[in-house]
Amino acid sequence: MRQAVVLGASIAGLLSARVLSEAYDRVLIVERDEIAGVAPRRGVPQARHLHGLMERGRQIIEELYPGLTADLAGQGAPTTEVLQESRWYLSGLRVRPTSTGLTTLLAGRPLLESAIRERTLASPGVELRTRRAAAGLIGGERITGVRLSDGTELGAELVVDATGRGSRAPEWLAGLGHARPQEERIDVDLGYSSRTYRRKPEHLDGDLAVVVSTTPGFRGGGAITLEGDRWHVTLAGMLGDHPPSDPAAFEAFAATLPVPDVYDIVREAEPLDDPVPHRFRGSLRRRYDKISRPPRGFLVIGDAVSSFNPLYAQGMTVAAQQALALRECLPHPDPVRFYRATAAVIDVAWQMSTGSDLRYPGVAGPRTPRSRIVGAYAARARVAAHRDPVVARTLMRTTNLTIPPASLLTPDIVWRVLARGGQ
Ligand SMILES: Cc1cc2nc3c(=O)[nH]c(=O)nc-3n(C[C@H](O)[C@H](O)[C@H](O)COP(=O)(O)OP(=O)(O)OC[C@H]3O[C@@H](n4cnc5c(N)ncnc54)[C@H](O)[C@@H]3O)c2cc1C
Known part of the structure; x- marks a missing residue:
């Protein structure tokens, strides 16, 4: 046997x-x-x-x-769908809602x-x-x-x-x-703090999820709808800028994110538990x-x-x-x-x-001329995804690991990123 x-x-x-x-x-x-x-x-x-x-x-x-x-x-x-009823903010800008063919469970x-x-x-x-x-x-x-x-x-x-x-x-x-x-190892000294809330249909104008990247700055977070009509809210902070687990300080930290969507939920919804911290070294x-x-x-x-x-x-x-x-x-x-x-x-x-983490000057790790160019291009692609649905779709598919990252380097996408990725 x-x-x-x-x-x-x-x-x-x-x-x-x-x-x-x-x-x-x-x-x-x-x-x-x-x-x-x-x-x-x-x-x-x-x-x-x-x-x-x-x-x-x-x-x-x-x-x-x-x-x-x-x-x-x-x-x-x-x-x-990943970009329908869900809000993605990268570098403080909302990724343009478009059809991606990707499911979020x-x-x-x-x-x-x-x-x-x-x-x-x-x-x-x-x-x-x-x-x-x-x-x-x-x-x-x-x-x-x-x-x-x-x-x-x-x-x-x-x-x-x-x-x-x-x-x-x-x-x-x-x-x-x-x-x-x-x-x-690539150390990032990341902190999380999470809490659940009762969800009401009017929160977030009926949308089901919001994700806010930790750029610009060190702070980000997200809120997703869970089974049982709940919100699961996680706040995050890089390089030692950790979200607190005291309820009032948790709310205050949420207010400092680059966009107000997560804070709006934290402020309006009824909490179901106390914030729980987690530390991730790298x-x-x-x-x-x-x-x-x-x-x-x-x-x-x-x-x-x-x-x-x-x-x-x-x-x-x-x-x-x-x-x-x-x-x-x-x-x-x-x-x-x-x-x-x-x-x-x-x-x-x-x-x-790790390529994304190495954007932070405070993260130690190997940087090459190539990785700097890729980092600058990725930053431009995030801005272009705010304006261009084709870039938005391709970026979300690479992030979701359904297509290789090189898909962002086809001539059409490169042109779109260069033309529409300026600040
Ligand atoms: C804060 C945080 C947030 C995350 N968010 C995401 C996310 O959004 N999306 C995502 O895809 N991934 C996320 N991850 C990663 C994800 O949790 C893991 O990749 C996933 O759980 C797979 O891990 P694993 O099964 O290898 O190990 P683990 O989930 O760590 O499980 C290890 C298991 O082994 C058991 N075990 C340990 N030692 C022994 C032993 N000696 N004998 C027997 N059993 C043992 C443990 O009890 C546990 O059941 C996150 C991780 C962290 C830390």
Whole structure:
């Protein structure tokens, strides 16, 4: 009997288990938390903060779990077109509303995770064991299982680490004599503070979402409609300019955003809880793809490999793209092939998000003449997207990872950006 063990039952772990169920007789998911229904939990503190699902991620999730978008809509999670009933402000300017062909699914993160979990556990051979923590790997040249913190050992032909950014895999591998991955970091010292409110239809003139980028300046935020007629409001601040969690100071911070839309909700709507803070030091990438002989029988996926600045809402989509890459490596996933394929998808998101972060002079990191030109062009494209629907559509599609960033460099788009991107 072929058995795989997946460590972590969040988005990356669940998608991996779903994919592995196509090739393995049994897939055991080991999760440290108790999991009960649709609620934030200790191991996923970020679930209390605004989570946008990019269209490429939604498409992959829909491919793995057909009908999931409609099911969530049936549970009250609104769906809309990205630039319809939604307001996007980049550099303080509203992206021109136009048709994009992109769907926004406005489900709260706990609801999305629980819907994915429910369907994953309905896949053949998949089992979830909660309140069990992985504490190390077993094996030598090849990984043959995992040791849990209670001393139990689970044998497996394949172990997949989806334990998130705090993954201990580098130490576990070093303990068995394997190479540790090099780490790349771009520190941004980002702070979030989030709160939910009761939504009334007249708020935001009936629109369902607003996103305000942290440019110009350091402050941004967003408000999205959640199932249950609620607003989920997140305020954000870069480079130490963090939003407070005291209710009055939260409101005052919202008033300082470049546009008033989020503040209008905060000011008018009835709060349902107190603001919750979160601190994110910076993007982190572990280069498993650069290890020349990674051990067989073990793969790392999701935030455990690449954890992105959440302002760009890429993490769940990149986890989904990695799950698809895993599927392509079945039935006998080879780590070199897997890491090569996943590095290609991580590269795109990493360059987009760290490229945006490096616009801030206070963010340390490698800058080249090329990256400066790309940064200046991207700034112009954001202004042009305010005026030109073709640029707006293309920009939103690249941001949603449905087309490559190079799509912004076709002669027609370059002309539009240069002609219409002046301040
Ligand atoms: C503040 C914030 C906002 C974000 N916003 C967005 C967004 O808008 N859009 C987006 O796409 N992404 C966003 N992300 C990223 C997104 O949350 C992650 O990319 C996504 O959850 C996938 O992560 P993961 O499954 O790899 O790991 P995680 O979600 O971190 O889950 C790891 C899981 O492993 C479990 N675990 C940990 N250690 C062990 C162990 N030893 N044994 C067993 N289980 C263990 C944990 O309990 C948890 O269930 C955001 C992240 C942050 C921090």
